[in-house]
Amino acid sequence: MTIIFPFDISAVTHDAALSFWERAMAFADTMMRPWNAYQIAIALGVFAAAWVAGRIIGPRMQDWMRSREGWPKWRMRIFVVLHRRLGLILFVGMIWALVWIMRMTTWPSRSYLLAVIAQLAFAYLVIAVLTRLISNKLLRSAVRYVGWVWVTLSILGLSDQAQAILDSASVHLGEMRLSLWILLQAGVILGALFALARFISVNSATRVRRNDDISPSMQVLVIKFMQVLLYGAAVFIGLRTIGVDLTGLAVLSGAIGVGLGFGLQKVVSNLVSGIIILLDKSIKPGDVISLGETFGWINALGARYVSVVTRDGKEYLIPNEDLITGQVVNWSHSDDFVRLDIFFGTAYEDDPHLVRTIAIEAAQSVDRVLKTKPSVCHVVGFGDSSVDYILRFWIRDPTGGLTNIRGNVYLALWDAFKEHGISIPFPQREVRMLGEAAACGDGALPGDAGKGASTSGKAALD
Template sequence: MTQNRILSHMLADIARDYGQPVMIWQASTLLGALLVAWVLARLVARALESRRRARQETARFGSESLRKALFPLLGGLLVWGAQTALAESMSTSLLELALVPLFGIALIYLVFFIARRVFGRTGHAHAWLSIAEKLVSVLVWIGMGITVLGIQDEVLRWMASVRFRVGNAHMTLLSFTTGLMWVCATVVFALWLGSVYEDRVMRAHSVDANLRVVLSRVGRALLLLAAVLVSFSLVGIDITVLGVFGGALGVGLGLSLQKIASNYVSGFIILIDRSLRLGDTINVAGLQGMVTQITTRYTKVRGLDGIETLIPNEKLVTDVVQNHSSYLTRGYAKAAVQIAYTSDVDQAMALLVEAAHGVERVLEDPAPAAYFVGFGADGINLELGYWIEEAAKGTAATRSSVNRNIWRLFGEHGISIPYARRDIHLVGALPAVLNGAVELAQDPSIGAGANEMREPGTPLARDAATGA
């Protein structure tokens, strides 16, 4: 009786079986189950890693905790199966005792995995997350120690005897602790399901990007709301009181939170009607930049100077927004050129098309095309039309490359671009005209132009000689 009062049934059974042949059988079974669990854990870990690589996913934060949980979890399941099968034919005190640390350690790592998946999505563990993990570890180890010592019933009775009041409600330490655990478990489980759901939705490339964002966020919000309602019901809180809270919240939104509510509603409108997309180049209120993130409250725009600006979604709905990006993400450009009447038109048009081929970001489909625009005063007007990929990034460099190719090809094939021709008629007596020409020739600011007029055979000299 003294031994039973000091030791729990687990430790008492271990002490009873110590030195007996049954202990050897239990130890052999335990080692065999752990060996099989170790092999299965490695195989499962490799399968998960292969699946991650096949989907081309980056290393997920918390995956190391999942790998560490595989061995104790599989070992616990195998040991529990062996203990159940052998319980009728032999004593299984050692197997029963081994289940406590196996499932306890597996629970710790599973909690780590879920917590890091939910709260460490950026890939970095926050300080409060590390503190929460240490707290969970301490609580689980205390629970394992209490279970092994067999004093869990006494601890539960003591917690049920501690009573206190929260408002008008009478609670015990046991009910408060149980309720808090249920709330934390349901909320964390809902957030984890929301994280899995968001990953699945964001990988559905057949669905529009904006619609994926809406579905993922609405789904997570609904799961979190359901978790809160279920946890309240499990704790015993009457959820009808939430109706009063909802009414008060509605009044608050209508008064003090009007702008915030308007931004959230505008965010859902932008995401649903797909008026803006990630990567679009927009101009709103004098700010031009590329949309890098769309949330339910604001839109992040990276300006041409690299500075990111948060624009409230209400402004994007009520103000005029210029979107420089089309759904096709391409833009049309043209190059106008004039050739002399003595040039070969067909050759010139072929050279124009050739000038656009091979230039970076110039699309081959639709193919560049040359057009005979009309007859000009000094030559034939031609035009080259072509499409530029991702025109929102700028077209100046592409148009410059095409124009340089046109200039080079025209020079190589003797296609001349005419200068503008102007006829000058001199009015007045011939001596006055000649005196004016002499004065112009003596003016050093005129330079070569005056000398050209003085040369015999020029149109001006001939007109002056004939008195025209």
């Protein structure tokens, strides 16, 4: 590996740096001429006028934007960006109008510096607006400042010399050559392509989610596939644009893939399981599922896990593999109807026919219990203390909770039984205390009566 730094005494670097310095000094020398000073003063005056106009127009534009309530979000964001750059927009418009007027009325040399300032201002405006598409603040700032510097050098005619200096600092990795200029190109191109891919992905995802003809699981699959395709294309096009040979990376990527296959078996398994879940539509966002002790509804389907939100506000991130290999209860897979069972018992003195009628009426009186699917009540056995029943009823909103609806039905049964005089029995125990006479009659010694009574009483209590 050979590393060449820009401070090496080489003819290319020396000539590029010298040419860059000479061009910069020549430009600085032109700035010292009297008429150029006048142009700078004129530019400052135009900037002050644009600032004052922005302070006047800005509040009126903001009020007008607030009155546009029915506008799409993307259109409102564009106007927000334009509002924030209103002063620069006015400055660009004013100074270009001034340059056009001066070129029509006087010599071109008297508007040369104003034209340079107008070009710089317009370039800054375009870069500031376009970089708003980049969501990452650090990447957005880096692309913005690098773009401003490079545009400034290009407009001033110093780009070739700066490119030669950056290209002279290089590293050779076999047949591949990397320089600061290539890395700078890669950063700018990849940043722009990623921003474009994200913009297309977000807008396309919004359109897919609004399409009611596509099921929720297929929506997630289409969005994930589109994101992988767009970002993969951005990386491929970006590397090819800057001249990186991707054929050499094929063998390396294959070796890395084999190593990662052994080390990331669980991750790969979860990724494949996520694709299977999306394809077979076994679960989808909004479904209510039970997995072990976890009961909740699916909030989102990820590439590695499924987000399940429970009634108490906890969010469980369940790996996709567990949903494929484990037993999952999907309460709303084919439809939203859910049947619930509760058990109760009444005394033997109560009429079972009347109890069943009252229980069904009590269940139907609860709000969430469906009236279209009638509740049923059956006798399931004769217990030690009660006649045992099962009450079955239907609901259609399992996301509203199951424990609370069972509790409401139990309360309705309590009120109905109390109103009709039906009793709910509870186990009764009879405790017998054995006295001295009983203990002596059984052949025990008189002195052992108290001990025997105590022991029998304890046994009876147990």
